[in-house]
Amino acid sequence: MRAAVLGSGNWGTAFAKVLVDAGHEVTLWARRPELAEVIARTHTNPDYLPGIALPPQLSATHDAAAALAGAELVAIAIPAQTLRENLVGWAPLLPPTATLVSLMKGVELGTAKRMSEVIAEVTGAAPERIAVLSGPNLALEIAREQPTATVVACTDLDRAVAIQRALTAPYFRPYTNADVVGCELGGAVKNVIALAVGIAHGMGYGDNTAASLITRGLAETSRLGTALGADPLTFAGLAGLGDLVATCSSPLSRNRAFGTRLGGGESLQQAQEATHGQVAEGAKSCRSVLELAQRHGVDVPITQAVEAVCFRGLTPQAMLERFMSRSVKSEV
Numbered sequence: 001m002r003a004a005v006l007g008s009g010n011w012g013t014a015f016a017k018v019l020v021d022a023g024h025e026v027t028l029w030a031r032r033p034e035l036a037e038v039i040a041r042t043h044t045n046p047d048y049l050p051g052i053a054l055p056p057q058l059s060a061t062h063d064a065a066a067a068l069a070g071a072e073l074v075a076i077a078i079p080a081q082t083l084r085e086n087l088v089g090w091a092p093l094l095p096p097t098a099t100l101v102s103l104m105k106g107v108e109l110g111t112a113k114r115m116s117e118v119i120a121e122v123t124g125a126a127p128e129r130i131a132v133l134s135g136p137n138l139a140l141e142i143a144r145e146q147p148t149a150t151v152v153a154c155t156d157l158d159r160a161v162a163i164q165r166a167l168t169a170p171y172f173r174p175y176t177n178a179d180v181v182g183c184e185l186g187g188a189v190k191n192v193i194a195l196a197v198g199i200a201h202g203m204g205y206g207d208n209t210a211a212s213l214i215t216r217g218l219a220e221t222s223r224l225g226t227a228l229g230a231d232p233l234t235f236a237g238l239a240g241l242g243d244l245v246a247t248c249s250s251p252l253s254r255n256r257a258f259g260t261r262l263g264g265g266e267s268l269q270q271a272q273e274a275t276h277g278q279v280a281e282g283a284k285s286c287r288s289v290l291e292l293a294q295r296h297g298v299d300v301p302i303t304q305a306v307e308a309v310c311f312r313g314l315t316p317q318a319m320l321e322r323f324m325s326r327s328v329k330s331e332v
């Protein structure tokens, strides 16, 4: 199969390697011509995955038309909030029958749309042609070929199975799921919960606090997802609990690290500067996830508090006090 991966940051680059290792002909698109040149010449991506040897068969280009020509699978891994503007340019170049796979974990600001919804809207592609990949997929671990499971979600299950087969590599094991809404929401909301866990970690709190936030974060994600039509069981799976645990526990997570900075007393701007251009999606998607929840009348206290820390001057200390002083209730 011929595949294009649009976005050569951490995940786009690692995912392109998975595709090559699964036996495909892959071209990686980089926004900056100089990065495309370095990847093509050195078979490394020093800006995002230093020390990782990329397969020499992996092509890299700054020319989106060249990357997309003849592609049967197009995977997109750019910051969620830049998807719409980029897709407008890419849409005329997309092969008409290609499967479009979102690797992104965010909800669009302003519209509160999921990434697959933005793809459908801008490209006009039928939902059956659009798939979502989600799960506990820290890019660096996958680039290091550490055994990892993932989920391919598509409303067209035959297509999900075809993608699953195409992506299977010795260290990468995809499962299928027809619940696109649940898989996408699981991925987007866990970034917000990881910010909360990071904030608590930055304040010096330990594993009880983290596990409490993870578990109640999962409850909040399930509540929102169910209200939006997702299958509640999805949140017990890789795109729910799996990704939440990986992201909230790992020092590799940009969202958790971002939260740790906030909890340690840094401002939003300071934390943003420290990411060196790498994306911490939750710091933006907390606003669109909150909007989505408010539209559907769903209580999302952790998301609401994270949004307030990021944008309304709530202090980390006041955030934790707010959680602990909520009215007592039954767990389920």
Ligand SMILES: NC(=O)C1=CN([C@@H]2O[C@H](COP(=O)(O)OP(=O)(O)OC[C@H]3O[C@@H](n4cnc5c(N)ncnc54)[C@H](O)[C@@H]3O)[C@@H](O)[C@H]2O)C=CC1
Residues within 6 Å of the ligand: 007, 008, 009, 010, 011, 012, 030, 031, 032, 048, 077, 078, 079, 080, 082, 086, 103, 104, 105, 106, 137, 138, 139, 140, 277, 278, 279, 281
């Ligand atoms: N890094 C990871 O472990 C995983 C990331 N994801 C998701 O994948 C998406 C991409 O994440 P990463 O690759 O990690 O991000 P990253 O920050 O490592 O790389 C982002 C890439 O997008 C490019 N970019 C930045 N602004 C752009 C713009 N305006 N237009 C076009 N390209 C632009 C950057 O140059 C870079 O190549 C995010 O939604 C993230 O949540 C999902 C699973 C795992």
Ligand SMILES: O=C(CO)COP(=O)(O)O
Residues within 6 Å of the ligand: 105, 135, 136, 137, 138, 139, 191, 194, 243, 246, 247, 252, 253, 254, 255, 256, 279, 280, 281
């Ligand atoms: O989505 C991820 C792991 O599944 C990566 O999380 P971060 O974006 O927080 O690094």
